[in-house]
Amino acid sequence: MIIHRLARLGRAIAVTSLLAFASAAVPALAQSPTEIVVWHAYRGEEKTAFEKVVAQYNEANAAKGVKVTTLAVPYDAFADKISAAVPRGKGPDIFIYAQDRLGGWIEAGNTVEPIDFYIDKKDKDRFIPTTVDALTYQGTLYGLPLNFKVITLIYNKKLLPTPPKTSKELVAAAKKLTDAKSGRFGLVYSYGDFYYHAALMNGFGGRVFDAQRNPVLNNPDNVKALDLLMRWLTVDGILPAEPSTALVTSLFNEGKAAMVFSGPWFLGEIAKGVDYGLAPLPTLDEAGGKPMRPWMTVEGVYVAAPSKNKDKAFAFVKYLTDTPAATVLALEGRQTPANKAVYDDAKVKADPVLEAFRKQVEVAVPMPNLPEMTMVWSPATTAMNLVTKKAATTKAALDDAQKKVAADVAGLRKH
């Protein structure tokens, strides 16, 4: 009997100690770090710099039980993946993408978390104001700006020692350097692409949407801008026909193009031997001396609306856009941060490329983040093609594009 009891006691002790062990293990499990997942579309040196910044964050915050993991998603698939995964709660906690899809995500709902609540004026003032505007939709801020991209004037120093400051100087210099027969042009850029043309359009005070968010593609300023482009093309003859991006690159690399309007993506394609410089786009004498104002795309860092760790996610968003991290992205990732303080850094100041884009962004206009923008591209491209191939007058082509866009927008908004 006693042996039986002892055995039972032994079993009881074993069970209790097992339970105690298990309960001790539970808090240990709970302390496993909170994982914050970030989706981005960076490659090459941008990715390396980004991952370095993330590693630094993880090191500093390991004690707080936060671990940020990154996932590089191919750029082409990125936006659709976000649209499909995030609203169903299957996506990341944070994602980084340009502002052009922002409006669509907000209208679809449950994708991007509004962050006005988290930040105050001081936080906002760290950034170049227009980059914050780019991530603001109907008065609400939805993300913090990380980097911006704008086009600027890139010129061959051998052909052109000093870049032009005004459109008159531009045309004069370009005419001297143009010899269409031998395939030399003073100015080469993808002017048929509406994105590039927007620099002229905005310079004239033109716009795609008015303050009431109605499409106004055929407003008089847009017509004037297109008229000036046609003068450059036909009267001044400083532009080549059908300038694809590939043609722009090859002409510039062969020393047959003195000036190019393009963005940071172009710099990687310039051949080794070409000595180039960057300068702000010229002012437009035809528009009363106002500067050309290119469209700016801004990479925003967004907190996903269904994320379960929004506070922790936002802490990382703030860190990533803050000066130390953004400086690393600028110097090692060769990106142009939206954080103003980065440009006070001595090394950044000494970098002519970063400085040039910093100057250009002063006059840049955020590309509209309205969902209706996707309806503009195709009609606008058609209009640009018709005009540059001289198949329609500027006014007629823009009227036609306006009609199409207005019909599409009305089709979406009616109710």
Next chain:
Amino acid sequence: MATPAGALVHGRRFAAGVAVGVAAAGLLGALALRAARDHEGLLRAERTDVVTLRALTGVVEAAGGTGDGVRKGVAAFAAQAPELAAIRVVAFEGISLEASTAAADTGDKAAPRRLDREEKDIFDRGQRIRAAVETNRQEGGARKEEIEIRPLPSGGFGFAAPVELGGNVAGLVDVVTAPVSTRLGFGPGAALAFFLVPVALMLLAWRPLGAHRHLLAAVAVAGVAAAAWLYGGAAVRTLREDRSATEAAVRERMASSGAAATAALSAAGIEAPLDPQAWDADLFRRPLAIVAPSGIDAAKSAASFELEAGVLRRIVAGLAALAVAIALFAGYGQAATLFGILRKHREAYAYVAPAMVGMSILVFVPFLYGIMLSFTDSNLYNTNQPISDIWIGLKNYSAILGDFRVVTRAQDGSWMVNFDNFYYTFFFNVVWTITNVAIGVSVGLVLALILNTKGLALRPIYRVLLIFPWAMPNYITALIWKGMFHQQFGVVNQVLQIVGFHPIAWFDRPFTSFLTALATNGWLSFPFMMVISLGALQSIPSDLYEAARVDGATKWQQFRGITLPSLRPALIPAVILSVIWTFNMFNIIYLVTGGEPGRSTEILITQSYKLAFEKYRYGYAAAYSTVIFAILLMYGWFQNRVSRGTEAA
């Protein structure tokens, strides 16, 4: 002449059919009425609480949106409004909680204070409402709701409305109502007894009318119709009474909230006029103008009720049709036949049942949902609204099929093709299909004839190589071909330059752009045709050719007289199949030309994709897809007839 026993079978079948039919209709009818009454209950809660909310918002706005006045006013209002469990007033400036009657907001959490992180959703709701008000104002319409309602787990509701100061939304009133039951019950149970009418009629009729099936059917139809008419009337009456009770409740609430607002204003020490009539409003804050403190506009109330009454009447009519269908199905003996078949082949049906369930869930449900979507104006902006609110009938179809402006005159007088037009895209789609199939068949057949040459060395290697394009994933092939047609770096233009031609901007003109897609798809489609033809060629008995040779037939005569007719049974189904594949060849068009230039090389399926995901018009895109389906259905019908013809031959 039927025997009396045989005659009674008809009567029994009709009686049973009517009983089952009206039982189903009665049950569904009761459920429909319950749903309608629950909806009315929700509407009552919504309208009364909106009245209170708007009265309260008026007080907050009169008190300036912030400060002690607001707190005093809110406290006085809450004291007289037992239907509200908690009131919170938030000012956007400084993200501050200006007033709160919530139990949690006392002590060191008492207003005024900055909102906590846990309360972020209140602030976000306010911002959402502000954006909604501004959007509606900018567009001059009512697209986004300006009062947000959410059901709470407690059984109450959360209501939120904007606080407007000087024309700007400066804050938010967020209230939680006390738990309230919105269930109004099942409705007139007694009225269900009307469904006994047809059963009783059948019981009376089945013996005397035994042998006359059509007369029995007429009695069943008349009985069901009478029952539906009676029940429909009773149901609509019940709903109308519910609506009157709602109007009365709104009026009552208007009085009590008016008193609360007066008390609140005097507590806050403000003189401000009250406009109770405007409190009865929809969620866009547009006054309904049905209920006023002085009385109820009965005509307007009845007019607003007509829509619901119409829906209910249509549901009852549909249920009656269902009951009649069941009765006739049983009465004319179809049900008995069906059950007989099911019983006889029960094993076979048991085996296919899982597949049928899977098919219906994975294929038919999405398919029917798509068709339903095609009758709505569903788009990016209204995906959250119920289908009935965005129902537009056949408008999408008339917009697609009724637009014949294929060519338009440009301002300079030249003709321009409207590439967005359905008929242009359809025409292009047909040209695309015919050219592709022609290329696939001719190239495939020629290669098969070559491979079929007797004594050809290394034949297996050739065959594998020629099947290779087919084995590769077609999107990879598509991207490779797109690269080959690149204006500057593409191999096609490089070769052209070596030969001495100018490089061609392939994607700048509709015709050359079409050629790139055609080349890609031709490359992809010939292996299939080749394999089919090769198989058929090898099955032609060689003695046929020997006999022909003996008779002195030339090679060409042999080909026309023996080879082609023998290939026919194999080739025709292959052609039919590849027509369907090519017609909807999304990958190649989307990846190679992308519709460029200016949508001229779009086929119907890529156009529909772009309508949905570039223009965000989901309903319109669904209608477009349904039209594509209809086209292919017609083609399938045609194909069936043709292949039946070939089988017979």
